[in-house]
Amino acid sequence: MSNSQQTTSQHQTRTTDSDQSLETTSGETVEETEEAWVEYDFQGDAKMVAEDLDVYYGDDHALKGVSMEIPEESVTALVGPSGCGKSTYLRSLNRMNDRIDAARVDGSVQLDGKEIYQDGINLVELRKRVGMVFQSPNPFPKSIRDNIAYGPRKHGDIETGLLARMLGRDDSEEERELVERALKQAALWDEVQDRLDDNALGLSGGQQQRLCIARCLSVGPEVILMDEPASALDPIATAKIEDLIDSLAEEYTVVIVTHNMQQAARISDQTAVFLTGGKLVEYGDTDQIFENPQSQRVEDYITGKFG
Numbered sequence: 593m594s595n596s597q598q599t600t601s602q603h604q605t606r607t608t609d610s611d612q613s614l615e616t617t618s619g620e621t622v623e624e625t626e627e628a629w630v631e632y633d634f635q636g637d638a639k640m641v642a643e644d645l646d647v648y649y650g651d652d653h654a655l656k657g658v659s660m661e662i663p664e665e666s667v668t669a670l671v672g673p674s675g676c677g678k679s680t681y682l683r684s685l686n687r688m689n690d691r692i693d694a695a696r697v698d699g700s701v702q703l704d705g706k707e708i709y710q711d712g713i714n715l716v717e718l719r720k721r722v723g724m725v726f727q728s729p730n731p732f733p734k735s736i737r738d739n740i741a742y743g744p745r746k747h748g749d750i751e752t753g754l755l756a757r758m759l760g761r762d763d764s765e766e767e768r769e770l771v772e773r774a775l776k777q778a779a780l781w782d783e784v785q786d787r788l789d790d791n792a793l794g795l796s797g798g799q800q801q802r803l804c805i806a807r808c809l810s811v812g813p814e815v816i817l818m819d820e821p822a823s824a825l826d827p828i829a830t831a832k833i834e835d836l837i838d839s840l841a842e843e844y845t846v847v848i849v850t851h852n853m854q855q856a857a858r859i860s861d862q863t864a865v866f867l868t869g870g871k872l873v874e875y876g877d878t879d880q881i882f883e884n885p886q887s888q889r890v891e892d893y894i895t896g897k898f899g
């Protein structure tokens with residue numbers, strides 16, 4: 593898989609300034625995009641809605657006019673070549689781009705119909721509702737138990753320790769239950785129940801990633817954003833993460849970036865294909881995208897002709 597620098601150096605713009613829809617990477621067909629390709633009719637409610645979303649890093653226009661509705665309690669896959677803006681889009685869904693100095697976001701993102709890009713939004717609360725799991729497992733260098741309890745403690749949902757006891761509050765039992773529940777949900781409990789006080793860094797990569805998912809679940813999110821969560825894992829650990837994602841979609845809205853087309857086809861209900869230039873080119877039912885895409889470029893991408 594090429595990295596973003598390689599992609600940038602391959603960039604060819606075969607267009608006039610007024611029409612950026614024809615911006616392509618070498619090897620791609622030149623094609624006008626059609627708005628109808630990104631309209632996705634689904635049953636049920638949208639959990640998140642992006643409208644005319646643009647993201648800039650300084651002068652670099654990384655994401656262009658993305659409008660997309662994300663159905664609740666389902667798995668949405670984001671695919672596309674390196675550098676096309678998948679991570680940028682994912683981060684815009686819980687305002688993680690706010691942490692990048694050069695980043696500027698225009699447009700709208702709603703969570704349950706409420707604008708997240710408005711003044712007065714509590715970002716801690718937003719990121720509790722819209723949690724994130726990263727590409728490389730990043731457990732804290734603390735015990736397995738403390739990794740899970742950290743978020744609920746920080747949010748004040750559980751209070752333990754000497755001070756809490758002096759104030760007449762001790763949620764140790766709640767904490768024990770919460771840790772067990774999150775680890776069971778993340779399909780890790782059986783492997784770690786006897787070593788909860790061991791350092792999390794002693795777990796295998798696949799276990800660490802499930803721990804990070806458990807940590808994300810421990811604060812009670814509604815949406816879980818995952819940026820290539822299995823790309824650093826072996827096939828067995830990957831299969832465990834895929835099974836887990838499948839079960840999470842019964843209760844949560846999962847949005848996952850993956851470079852693995854088979855994985856997207858296996859685990860997602862709908863797939864959004866981003867292509868060079870930061871545009872969402874096609875979005876629809878995963879079966880339709882993989883079996884009968886409307887865009888020639890999307891077909892070429894998913895069949896491995898470029899990217």
Ligand SMILES: Nc1ncnc2c1ncn2[C@@H]1O[C@H](COP(=O)(O)OP(=O)(O)OP(=O)(O)O)[C@@H](O)[C@H]1O
Nearest residue numbers: 596649654673674675676677678679680681692694
């Ligand atoms: N923190 C940043 N500062 C400046 N530019 C950035 C930053 N993050 C991303 N970009 C640029 O924005 C564009 C989109 O990057 P992004 O990381 O969203 O792509 P991606 O689709 O996730 O790629 P990959 O598949 O390689 O992870 C690229 O041109 C990238 O160089």
Ligand SMILES: [Mg+2]
Nearest residue numbers: 678679680819
């Ligand atoms: Mg990325």
